Amino acid sequence: MRKIPTLFIRDARFKVTEGPHPDCQWVLDGEGRATEKLDGTNLRLTVRAGQVVRVEKRRNPGKTQKAQGIFEPWYVDADPEAPADRYLFEAVQHTDVSAWPDGEHSAEALGPKIQGNPLALDQHRCVAFDLHAPVYAEVPRGYDGLREFLRECESLFQPGALAEGLVFHHRDGRRAKIKRKDFDW
Known part of the structure; x- marks a missing residue:
């Protein structure tokens, strides 16, 4: 990425x-x-037959990676059991992907417990950049x-x-x- x-x-x-x-x-x-640039957490959702089959979150390089010449972010699997990823999975659960085409979709997870909720949303959800970003x-x-x-x-x-x-x-x-x-x- x-x-x-x-x-x-x-x-x-x-x-x-x-x-x-x-x-x-x-x-x-x-x-x-x-x-519109939405203020949340960047995800990549893999969709097959209208179902999310993989949830990945963006990782930015830390000091050690930057010292090694790694400056671009990458995706890692989100963990449904990890407390830090709880609201990402809640956002996925509240997002209807039934009409999304099969493939990987970069998206933003938004909602009450994500990034301070600057949009004052009442529920977590995901917005796919390639399908639903407001123009x-x-x-x-x-x-x-x-x-x-x-x-x-x-x-x-x-x-x-x-x-x-x-x-x-x-x-x-x-x-x-x-x-x-x-x-x-």
Whole structure:
């Protein structure tokens, strides 16, 4: 799994600057579509015949892996018996995958006990990025415009809540992200 680059270069405080990330110029050129970045836990669900047959969670490299030159995250099996994975499996149980095509689907687990529940959801659930990520029809494509847009950008997934940010998707598979907290307000 490749980490999604942030649309703009970061400064020493880890806030974005006006300089575009070299791999993300396509967004500023108006290419791709913008989906809502949902704030939860990243999963990969394997679906067969309308049933989830495997649940994996994302692992980010730690200090030891980074010292070994490993910088990209990967997936590991989630454990239905592990207390730390309890709410991930609850999210899977509350997600209807009966119409999902067979295959592996990257998704976000959301809900009351996941990442502080910024969308104020009353139940855990999963949202597949390739099938159900909410799409914003029109978004600005420059630093100033995106900063102002994200300041008060309402979630399409949970109206009344603020969106965490945006993920831009290019037809060729490239992606770029920008979050509200990336900006120095």
